Amino acid sequence: MNIYLNFGKKTMLPVLPASFEKQESMNNTEININSLGTVNLLGKRGLKKLEIQSFFPKRNYSFCKCAPERPETYIKRFEGAMEKNKVGVCTVTGMGISFRCSIESFNYGAEDGTGDVNYTISLVEYRNVKSERITTKTKPKTYRAKKGDNFYSISRKVFGNSAYAAKIAKANKKKISYKFKKAKKIKIPAVKG
Numbered sequence: 001m002n003i004y005l006n007f008g009k010k011t012m013l014p015v016l017p018a019s020f021e022k023q024e025s026m027n028n029t030e031i032n033i034n035s036l037g038t039v040n041l042l043g044k045r046g047l048k049k050l051e052i053q054s055f056f057p058k059r060n061y062s063f064c065k066c067a068p069e070r071p072e073t074y075i076k077r078f079e080g081a082m083e084k085n086k087v088g089v090c091t092v093t094g095m096g097i098s099f100r101c102s103i104e105s106f107n108y109g110a111e112d113g114t115g116d117v118n119y120t121i122s123l124v125e126y127r128n129v130k131s132e133r134i135t136t137k138t139k140p141k142t143y144r145a146k147k148g149d150n151f152y153s154i155s156r157k158v159f160g161n162s163a164y165a166a167k168i169a170k171a172n173k174k175k176i177s178y179k180f181k182k183a184k185k186i187k188i189p190a191v192k193g
Helices: 073-081 151-159 160-171
Strands: 003-008 010-012 018-021 030-031 037-041 049-056 088-092 096-108 117-125 142-145 185-189
Touching: 049 073, 049 096, 073 096, 073 117, 142 151, 151 160, 160 185
Parallel strands: none
Antiparallel strands: 003 010, 003 088, 018 049, 030 037, 049 117, 088 096, 096 117, 142 185
16 A cells, blocks of 8 residues: 655655545435434535544655655655645555545644654545536627627627627628628627626
């Protein structure tokens, strides 16, 4: 078993912890219904969490999983990841554990004169949230172009900016530089926004 933390640089932890615990939870809710009693409403999965307690060795002990870097290097790397809100990956080989995470907390200190640095690092799963802009304003499907209008001015009048001029021109099978010589009804394509 090896433990890797990758917050921009893949780092193998040189000394495995004596034990570690991965936590997973469900966001279930218990409610009391008079005619039934207490029932459990099943929720969605919570965030995975992993806490590791070990030490960064000052020298290469025989039980190290790899040649260790200086303790200060690990401290700088993990503190930097926290300060910059970096999202990384935690992988524990042989256990099937691998998830995107951020560092929730990172504590360290020395206990004796060896130069080794004890630490506790708490990792919390990071999940992307996709958001969509919702609008209740409907855009017209047609527009009455006036003499002298072009697709840029029509886009500004209909959408508030000229960003959709090319789409309007394409929907009407005209070049974007086309200038209307007389009033004409044109199509306005649907756009997200």
